[in-house]
Amino acid sequence: PCGDLAPLPLSGLLRPGGPVPAPAFMAVILAVSVAVAAGAPGRRMAAQTPLWALVGFQAFRLPLELVLHEWVTAGIAPAQMTWTGQNLDIVAGALALVSIPAVRRRPVLAWVPTVVGLALLLNVIRVVALSLPGPLQAFEAPVLLPFRFPHVWIGTVCVAGALTGHLVALRALIGQPHEGTPRTRVDEPDGPAAGA
Numbered sequence: 001p002c003g004d005l006a007p008l009p010l011s012g013l014l015r016p017g018g019p020v021p022a023p024a025f026m027a028v029i030l031a032v033s034v035a036v037a038a039g040a041p042g043r044r045m046a047a048q049t050p051l052w053a054l055v056g057f058q059a060f061r062l063p064l065e066l067v068l069h070e071w072v073t074a075g076i077a078p079a080q081m082t083w084t085g086q087n088l089d090i091v092a093g094a095l096a097l098v099s100i101p102a103v104r105r106r107p108v109l110a111w112v113p114t115v116v117g118l119a120l121l122l123n124v125i126r127v128v129a130l131s132l133p134g135p136l137q138a139f140e141a142p143v144l145l146p147f148r149f150p151h152v153w154i155g156t157v158c159v160a161g162a163l164t165g166h167l168v169a170l171r172a173l174i175g176q177p178h179e180g181t182p183r184t185r186v187d188e189p190d191g192p193a194a195g196a
Contacts, residue, residue: 062093
């Protein structure tokens with residue numbers, strides 16, 4: 001949902017010490033993701049997308065974490081950004097992938113990969129926030145990916161997409177009817193005038 005922000009590093013606005021602090025840029029990305037999931041687009045996706053597909057979408061994090069690990073090995077990213085450090089997000093991708101058949105049979109099981117995946121994603125956001133150059137930096141080796149193109153897509157596309165996907169899945173799960181109760185479409189117009 002934030003791919004349009006990806007070219008900002010090319011402008012120099014996101015350079016360390018530049019006019020746009022990286023933590024503020026990260027906050028904007030997260031805010032846009034929440035707004036998309038909480039708004040009409042998220043409502044439509046929650047109503048029209050099968051839960052197994054919402055869960056399976058998160059499987060992209062498995063190959064992404066393999067790439068991040070290679071970047072750590074190559075010195076492009078610091079060690080805390082992979083499973084050898086404090087990022088266990090590869091578990092979220094693997095869990096999403098293996099959960100697809102079970103969720104297709106019993107959609108309520110989507111709670112497990114959704115809650116686990118969201119918790120792991122929040123941990124990733126924590127690690128990144130404490131790794132960006134600035135007053136919050138707690139790790140000795142900083143994360144400089146947001147200042148480079150195309151590495152910035154990790155945040156603007158991958159993290160934003162994962163967060164939006166989890167929040168949409170939660171909307172779909174909360175909107176699930178109890179057993180034996182027909183599901184109410186969440187994308188129907190609100191208000192008494194809708195049936196007029």
